[in-house]
Amino acid sequence: MTPDPDAHSPLEAVLDEEVSREAVRREIHARDARRYSGVAWAAMSPDPWPERPVERLRADAASRLNERAAWRASAEGRLVEAVDQAQQAAVSAHLSADAVRACVSRGLSGELDHCAAAAAALERHARRLLVTARAVRRRLTLAAPRPTTGSSDPGSSAR
Known part of the structure; x- marks a missing residue:
């Protein structure tokens, strides 16, 4: 039986979730930034969005996967x-x-x-x-x- 080339490993699946969560956070941040884009007091707008590098996303996904495995074993x-x-x-x-x-x-x-x-x-x-x-x-x-x-x-x- 040959492995499905489209199948994701568990880590890749959790990484996809992490990327999706990051996109939602980025959209919320952008919405907040638009709210303050008009007339605003100094320092009231949010800081620029801190992009997380892929390596950090992968590390966070691996951590989340380990946490899930530990919970499932509990x-x-x-x-x-x-x-x-x-x-x-x-x-x-x-x-x-x-x-x-x-x-x-x-x-x-x-x-x-x-x-x-x-x-x-x-x-x-x-x-x-x-x-x-x-x-x-x-x-x-x-x-x-x-x-x-x-x-x-x-x-x-x-x-």
Whole structure:
């Protein structure tokens, strides 16, 4: 399998986002500068736009990519990933259930094989939903802050 020449690496994708953010900031700055372009008091207009060199944009994009990777590896990130997988399974199960309903509404006589396949898909997606829901519960338990059982401060006391 050959790689897609149009596909971006994760860093290039984040760099594209960084360039887009920079363009938005530049436009906001230009809008503010236009607001002060008429009669203005001295030193009221914004300073010239500080262009960031491509190397700085790339470094910021790499930093952002590392921050995202660290978050995804965190307990909260893994929890959100599990929730996303559960939602995908729920959508698939819903679509399969709709396919079964459509088979029934057309009449089962000529649609039995199609209905059986849709029902099997529904069952498969429902099992996947159950597995991912259990993963959400486990990851929620791991991500939840632990209550403190007492204070290590000798001067404090329960009142």
